[in-house]
Amino acid sequence: MxxxxxxxxxxxxxxxxxxxxxxxxxxxxxxxxxxxxxxxxxxxxxxxxxxxxxxxxxxxxxxxxxxxxxxxxxxxxxxxxxxxxxxxxxxxxxxxxxxxxxxxxxxPAGRVDITVTHGGAGEFPYVTKALLDLWIPALVDPNPYLIAERADQVYIQTYRDPVGVYTIEYRDGSPDRHFGTTADDPSEVVALIWAWATGAKLADTDWKRIEFEPEQRR
Structure with a gap:
């Protein structure tokens, strides 16, 4: 088959x-x-x-x-x-x-050429708003995550937990520039990832800097 x-x-x-x-x-x-x-x-x-x-x-x-x-x-x-x-x-x-x-x-219409890793389906060479609208609400176990990466240490990612809460994190070049927030609404997650992908200003949501243990600072 x-x-x-x-x-x-x-x-x-x-x-x-x-x-x-x-x-x-x-x-x-x-x-x-x-x-x-x-x-x-x-x-x-x-x-x-x-x-x-x-x-x-x-x-x-x-x-x-x-x-x-x-x-x-x-x-x-x-x-x-x-x-x-x-x-x-x-x-x-x-x-x-x-x-x-x-x-x-x-x-590919309206695409942004960045590396996207879909937890359930592997890597893709670009992202579009339509793909985010398709993918984000449907993230499910065993790998309910998506990562969009522009360069080493420059990425945004989300993980959907079993009750449907999304953790969103972005890193802007180093562990010292790593921030996170949460959201219940997949459309909010889509908007944040698309804004990041297109270089727009991220929404003024409750971003918190994430601290890493020394051995994690790579």
């Missing part, structure tokens, strides 16, 4: 239902030049590997009458690698990555 990702043009859908409708509408249409180019890159990269290390769930991708859409299947143990590769080749071509299993539409 394989795991599917779908590449589709940025902006053609804003919800999973719209994405599914767009995919259905592309069936039977001639493959576009961009899709052929994306498929060629994936097939070449896959073909460069020993057979035991290949990452496609099919012999090749592309060459089908799917219009501006490209479906990419992979084994479950290659999900992280394939997703990172799709971002690498799709984002510069203004293509979104749709994960139908999670019902996540990851569109």
């Amino acid at each position: 394989n795991y599917d990702h779908v590449l589709l043009p940025s902006g053609v859908a804003s919800t999973p239902d719209e994405a599914d409708e767009y995919l259905a509408g592309q069936q039977g249409l001639a493959e576009t030049e961009v899709v052929a180019e994306l498929a060629a890159v994936l097939n070449r990269r896959n073909g460069e590997l020993p057979e035991a290390d290949t990452f496609l769930g099919t012999e090749s991708v592309g060459g089908a009458a799917t219009g501006a859409v490209l479906q990419v299947s992979c084994p479950y143990d290659a999900i992280g690698f394939v997703r990172n590769l799709l971002f690498e080749i799709a984002t510069p071509r203004e293509y979104a990555v749709y994960d139908p299993q999670l019902a996540w539409l990851i569109d």
